[in-house]
Every structure is written in structure tokens, then in C-alpha cells.
Amino acid sequence: MNQGGNKFFNLRLVLNLTTIITVVVIWYLVARAHFFPKIFLPTPQDTLSSLWQLLASGKFFNALAISFLRIIGATILAVTVGVLIGVPMGISKIAEALLGPITQPIRYLPITALLPLLILWFGIGETMKVIFLFTGIVFYFIPLVANAIRTAPLEYIDVARGLGATEKQIVKKIYWPHALPQIFDGLIVVNGIGWTYVILAEIVNARNGLGYLINIAGRLQKSDEVFAGLILIALVAIASDRFLHFIKKRYFFW
Numbered sequence: 001m002n003q004g005g006n007k008f009f010n011l012r013l014v015l016n017l018t019t020i021i022t023v024v025v026i027w028y029l030v031a032r033a034h035f036f037p038k039i040f041l042p043t044p045q046d047t048l049s050s051l052w053q054l055l056a057s058g059k060f061f062n063a064l065a066i067s068f069l070r071i072i073g074a075t076i077l078a079v080t081v082g083v084l085i086g087v088p089m090g091i092s093k094i095a096e097a098l099l100g101p102i103t104q105p106i107r108y109l110p111i112t113a114l115l116p117l118l119i120l121w122f123g124i125g126e127t128m129k130v131i132f133l134f135t136g137i138v139f140y141f142i143p144l145v146a147n148a149i150r151t152a153p154l155e156y157i158d159v160a161r162g163l164g165a166t167e168k169q170i171v172k173k174i175y176w177p178h179a180l181p182q183i184f185d186g187l188i189v190v191n192g193i194g195w196t197y198v199i200l201a202e203i204v205n206a207r208n209g210l211g212y213l214i215n216i217a218g219r220l221q222k223s224d225e226v227f228a229g230l231i232l233i234a235l236v237a238i239a240s241d242r243f244l245h246f247i248k249k250r251y252f253f254w
Contacts, residue, residue: 024044027041027044028043028044031043031044038223039221039223040223041223042223042224042227043224046224047224047227047228047231048228049224050222050224050225050227050228051228051231051232054213054225054228054229054232055232059213060210060213060229060232062208063208063209063210063212063213064210064232064236066208066209067198067202067209067210067211070126070129070130070133070198070201070202070209071133071191071194071195071198073130073133074130074131074132074133074134074137074194075133075137075187075190075191075194077130077134077138078134078137078138078141078190079141079187081134081138081142082138082141082142082144082145082186083145083183085099085103085142085145086141086142086143086144086145086146086148086149087145087146087149087171087175087176089103089142089143089145089146089149090145090146090147090148090149090150090175090179091149091171091175096146103139103142103143104143106135106139107139107140107143111132111135111136111197111200112200114132114135115132115200115204118131118132118135119204124204124205125205128201128204129201129202129204129206132197132200132201133194133197133198133201136193136194136197137190137193137194137197140186140189140190140193141186141187141189141190144182144183144185144186144189144190145179145183145186147182148179148180148182148183148185148186149175149179151178151179151182152174152175152178152179153174153178156174156178157170157174157175160173160174177254180252181248181252181253181254184244184247184248184252185248187244188241188244188245188248191237191240191241191244192237192241195233195236195237195240198210198211199211199214199233202215203215210229210233213225213229214226214229214230214233217229
């Protein structure tokens with residue numbers, strides 16, 4: 001099994017590198033052929049140079065720290081609210097009937113459509129940015145929590161009730177332990193959503209953050225910096241995703 005797993009890992013690594021190299025080569029050829037003006041499609045060399053400048057100057061790390069704190073704040077708030085709402089919805093059909101008509105439709109609304117309303121309610125400062133991220137995350141997280149709770153084996157619940165366990169004990173000893181790995185999977189999903197929405201959140205009156213960094217580069221028509229910023233954001237998002245997968249495998253393996 002280990003040899004088979006190592007072979008698959010090696011094959012996957014080769015295929016991943018092949019895809020990346022192919023994309024970079026095509027990018028290089030298209031940019032060098034001048035099918036598009038340089039302002040629209042910078043060369044890989046220019047992008048790499050801008051990427052190094054962003055790292056060496058420290059601008060990227062400063063922006064990353066600010067964006068990361070915004071995502072963390074919004075995620076903690078979303079997980080708290082998501083669990084408080086999602087657990088009752090997963091356990092009780094009455095709670096689902098009461099809360100579903102509110103939580104489910106909002107999930108299908110484009111988050112950008114709520115931006116003017118959030119600005120009206122919370123202004124254009126830091127609070128609005130965190131609430132914007134929270135809104136974009138929480139309504140995806142709630143159904144994930146509810147679905148995870150619903151997968152708890154009914155026979156375990158029936159046995160626990162037969163032995164005289166209270167509903168609180170059933171939630172603590174059966175529902176929650178069983179659902180926790182799937183809830184953590186939901187956290188991994190909303191982490192990716194948070195990195196997607198943070199760019200939008202930081203376009204509105206932002207003076208720092210990754211979105212601000214890319215927005216300024218776009219206004220100055222520095223497409224190589226825009227490409228470099230997007231690549232760095234993608235790498236950070238992937239790294240955070242891998243880290244969360246590692247945490248799940250280490251602590252929520254059942």
C-alpha cells in the first residue's frame with residue numbers, strides 16, 4: 001500500500017508540475033508574440049520581477065497580515081454563528097422550518113449585491129469589511145453544519161435515549177463528535193471563500209490589505225504587479241488550505 005501510495009503521489013506531482021510548466025510556457029509564448037498589449041498581459045519575467053519586489057519590499061507581507069486578520073475575525077464570527085444556528089437546524093425539523101427560509105435564500109444572493117446595503121448600515125470602515133466577509137461566509141457554513149449533524153447514526157441516538165440520556169448529553173456525546181470532522185471540512189471550504197471575498201472587501205475605501213494592493217496596481221496600470229499579487233494570494237490561500245487539511249488529519253481523523 002505504501003509503495004502504491006508513493007507511486008500515486010509521484011505521478012500526481014509530475015502531472016501537477018507538467019500542468020504548471022505548460023501554462024507558463026503558453027503564457028510566455030502568447031506574451032512574446034504580442035497578441036495582446038503588454039498592459040493587458042505582462043510576460044512571466046516581468047511578473048516574476050514584480051513578485052520579487054513585492055516580497056523584498058515587505059509590502060506584500062504587511063498587506064497579507066492585515067487581510068489575514070480580517071479573514072480570521074470574520075471566520076471566527078461565522079463559525080460561532082454557524083454552529084449556533086446549524087446545530088439546531090440539523091437536530092430539529094422545527095428549527096429547520098423556522099430558520100431555513102431566512103438562511104437558505106441569502107446563500108444564493110451575490111454577495112456584491114449586499115455591499116451597498118452593508119456600506120449604508122456600517123459605513124466604509126473596518127467593521128463593514130469584516131461584516132462583508134462574515135456575510136459571505138456564514139450562509140455557506142450554516143447548511144454544512146446542519147448536514148453534518150444530520151449524518152449522526154439514528155441507532156446511537158435511540159440507544160442513548162433508551163439509556164436515559166438527556167438531549168444535551170446526546171448533542172455533546174453523539175451529534176457533536178460525529179459531526180466535528182465534517183464541520184471542519186466546512187471550515188476548509190469557507191476558508192477558500194474568505195480569501196476570494198477579501199479582495200472585494202478591501203476595494204471599498206481600503207488603505208491597506210491585499211485587495212488594496214491589487215487595486216492600486218490596477219489604477220496605475222501595472223498589470224505585472226496585479227498578476228504577481230494574484231499569484232501570491234493564490235499561493236497563500238493554497239497554503240492555508242493545506243494547513244487546515246493537516247490539522248484535520250492530525251486531530252479530526254475519525
